[in-house]
Amino acid sequence: MCTAIYDNKNSLFGRTLDLEYSYNEAITITPRNFNFSPKIESPIKTKFTIMGMGIVAENFPLYFDAFNEKGLAVAALNFPKSACYYEPIPNHLNLAPFEIIPYILGVCQNIYEAKELLNSLNVCDISFSDEYKSTPLHWMIADQTESIVVESTESGLQIYENDLNVITNEPTFHYQTTYFKNFGRLSPFDEDEQYSRGLSSYGLPGDFSSTSRFVRAAYLLKNSITLNKTQFFKLLDNVSVPRGAIQLKNGENVITQYSCCMDLQNKIYYYKTYNNSRICGVHMPEKPSNTLIVFPIRKDEDILLENINE
Secondary structure (H helix, E strand, C coil): EEEEEEEEEEEEEEEEEEEECCCEEEEEECCCCCEEECCCCCCCEEECCEEEEEEEEEEEEEEEEEECCCEEEEEEEEEECCCCEEEECCEEEEHHHHHHHHHHEEEEHHHHHHHHHHHCCEECCCCCCCCCCCCEEHHHHEEECEEEEEEEEECEEEEEEECCCCEEECHHHHHHHHHHHHHHCCCCCCCCCCCCCCHHHHHCCCCEEEEEHHHHHHHCCCCCCCCCHHHHHHHHCCCCCCCCCCECCCCCCEEEEEEEEEEEECCEEEEEEEECCCCCEEHHHHHHHHHHHHHEEECCCCCCCCCCCC
């Protein structure tokens, strides 16, 4: 479970990560000229600095989401039923799912260049290691002007223009955008004779399913006024999962582990975690070191108790 949104007016891109466990994820910075060695393709050196949320294993950045110094961003979201990966194909760019984010952000400056690369992409069913198995994913990619969705399914690789600037999980993006049309009658504008404010949006889905989160996020993003970083997080709050809302049979609870907002113009990664609702920010360094940099994120309780008797 996850939701990603994109504000193309202010070049803000972000997502929620909804899971029943944490990977001990951290802000990870990959420098320019980093030696990137895919499982199948020839090694390359990254052209651009990359910063995002993920983990580092065997000196390799496993990103959940990230952006590069040119303002191109990618987020990977769970796609458990429809994702279909393939055997390597000659004369294609054969990448494992975990390689797609660092590869695209390492060599592409914008959506145009990303599309050129994606035209030859073949997503291969290759695991990073025994600990980190291959994960069914699809991807949302954005630069400072537009966004697209990339899905590898039984029909092959699909690249969708994302006019709604939203992605969640299952089913496919085509189904989600078609389903959203059922809610075209909803409006943020109240009528005077209504007995309660907000009735014009009566019927907006409020559950935590992928389709409902897609509709809710698309509706709120479409009608949001004066989008800024604070407003961006308010939109993500509307699709975030509190503990207890989704309880699994093994007793674990799905929660929103973190929410993030990437400022693609000013090159800042903002985030907040489940127990720490303060918005924290990390600025992309202009001259990063020659190695991977990892910043642990703040997960402590953010409640401050004031004693009025003192």
